[in-house]
Amino acid sequence: MFRTISDIKDKLYRKLGVWPPPALSGMQLGPDGSAQNPMMLQFFTWESKHENMSWWKHFEQEIPRLAELGFTQIWLPPPNKAMKKGGQGYDAYDLWDIGEFDQKDTIATRWGTKDELLQACAVARQHGIGVVIDAVLNHKLGADRCEAFSAVPVDPTNRLKDLGKERQIQGWTVFDFPGRKGKHSSFVWTQEHFTGLDWDHQSRTNGVFRITGNGHRGWSKWVDKELGNYDYLLGVDIDHRHPRVRQDLFSWGSWILDTTGGSGFRLDAIKHMDRRFLLEFIKRSREHPDRRRLFSVAEYWSANLQLILPYVQAFQGQTAFFDVPLHENFFRASKAGSGYDLRTIFDNTLVNVRPGDAVTFVDNHELQVGQSLESWVDTNFKLQAYALILLRKDGYPCVFYGDLYPNQECYNETVSRQLQQLLIARKIFAYGPTRDYVENSNCIGFVRAGNSLYPGCAVVVSNATRSSLENLVQYIRMNVGLEHGGATYFSYLETGSQKQEVEIDVDGWGLFPCFMNEVQIFIKDVGVVVEVN
Known part of the structure; x- marks a missing residue:
């Protein structure tokens, strides 16, 4: 079997227990030559929408204040066209449409038009703030046409177990992008470019279906082993081993960075994607001389540090990881009150074991009350948690918009006011061992x-x-x-x-x-x- 240099490194790291160099030390987190502490802000909540202007215009107007508070990078919501007009972008329809084409009954995305996005990104760069692109590369939704093909139903709780024989189904797997008319990319997606889906239009049944037939190789084995094999998450699952798929996504990565001037990627849902593809995606994105220190952070959602560490090894220092175990400790501390022993707050966390690979955070859009990963850190421990990520040396902290800005979902005025004081304290006091x-x-x-x-x-x-x-x-x-x-x-x-x-x-x-x-x-x-x- 042919193996790449990355495959060999991965095997050696695992077998010998050798750790790659820390990821963050090789990335640009703030302006060149600045001695100021770097810091990132997630600039959206799940239901973010400004009542008087587009989200991109709102971002542009806030940039001077964000620079004053000490932010050096801003993580923006997915800029791509969603499957529906108000979609957040995680329901990814067309990566190449960032508010430029009339598709899905709208030109603008939920967040605004392409011109508004590019203007905001330019203003951010003028203020020494990098823009992090949320890359949704795992799946697609909102296909333009249905087609027939063969598939096998599998057990949703064990994707390696077939529930029946191969049969013909119909799936929404053809993406023509008629509104874009081949601009930026002429690639048309069909069933041959996907591994699975959750809807048979012919029988009108839900389930998890593994696409079979000529050219299909089943689920990737280079994914998380939860549910037997966690390649499939939702929608129509992209086959990252297909040569044309890989080329289109590699091209998009370079294009979106060139177009926006972005400083890096947030990689969504990586436990469901072929990690060999992701590793190559990051490396190719850094091939341009001006992007050698491109920022990258991966979302591997697990509170179990022992499940995250093998991924840290596998990615060979090419990406940082969100410290989900630390968030889990914050959440438990907020629920337990004085019954939680603060001396254990960093136990079994990434920032404690691999501080140079840890992006620390308190909450995000998926943790809000009512969301899929609900585990909201209550106000009784919110400021304590932020103090522990903002004022200490280790890790790269990410602040949540919902804790900082007024909103209808999760805002607390006292938390916001004191959080701003913590941000300034990080900027001007929190230095040294x-x-x-x-x-x-x-x-x-x-x-x-x-x-x-x-x-x-x-x-x-x-x-x-x-x-x-x-x-x-x-x-x-x-x-x-x-x-x-x-x-x-x-x-x-x-x-x-x-x-x-x-x-x-x-x-x-x-x-x-x-x-x-x-x-x-x-x-x-x-x-x-x-x-x-």
Whole structure:
């Protein structure tokens, strides 16, 4: 069997237990030459829609403020035409239509027109902000025509188990893109370019059907083993082994980056895609001299770190991964209240084991109440969670639009106001090595030592409740450094508690108050004042 160099590397990494270099260190996360902490924002919720303008125009107008808050990259929703007029883009119809052609009863996507997108991307670049493209490469929906072909029904809970014999079905698998008329790409998709689907139009039945017949090779084996084989997720599943499919998707990757000036990709649903294809997709996207440090983050959705780590090895340092196990810890902490031991908050997380591969986050569009992966971090622990990803050294943090901007789905004004203060604190204080102080189960602290350009800070985090404390305040003894001996540190965040001062002794030690269920940042310079809109 023919093996590529990537296949050989993958096998060696797994067999020898050798780890690839950390992904984030090879990527551009912010402007060249900047010493500022990089940070990403997911600029949408599931139902995002601006009442007065397109989403792309809204993004363009917010860019100056986002730069002030310290964001260096913005993850945008999928720019492609969806299967229906109001589709978010995860119901991908045509990747090559980014609001340019009259298809699916609209020229604009849910988010706006191509011209509006390109204008917003140009303004972002002018402000030193990179744009991350959400690449939905696993499936297609909203076909233009139906066709007949052979298929086998399989067990939805075990895709390797057939439920019947091969038979002829009809499926919506022909994508002509009549509104685009071959512009950008002349490729027409038919059943030969897919592995499976969930609807037989002939018998009007749902199920999971593996497409068979001439040229079909079944499910890819280079996918996650959940449900026996997790190649199929939804819609009509793309066969990433087909030469014409591969060429079209590789071409799209270069085209979308050239067209938008994008700084990288967020790769959707990677556990369902042939990982050899994805690895080549990333590498080919970086072939252009200006894209050697292209950003890439993959969504492998599992709270089990042991399932994520083999993928980290398999991708050979070419992509970072969202730290889903850390989100799960945040979610559990928010549900358990003071019953959660904060000393374990980083246990079994990617940022703890492979910090150079971890994109940390608190919540996203799929975790909102009512969504498919609902596991929303409640307001009682939201600020604590953000402090733990924004103010520490390890990982690359991603903030959620729904926590920052007013919206009808998940907004909390107090969370938003204090989150903005945390963002500014990351931008101007949170630098240098991290020293942890974790003696107490309900109150932990850490110190950022600072560097020659930025001063550093001390941070305390509490999940204590009135019933778990005899007093409303606990204290953590932390050392801010011998060079700060004799100084006074002042509380920075505007919380429900009164302003605090901490006297540092000659050896650099101070006793920092940790108020019930709050976050607080202590800084040496009381003269720093930041207005939050």
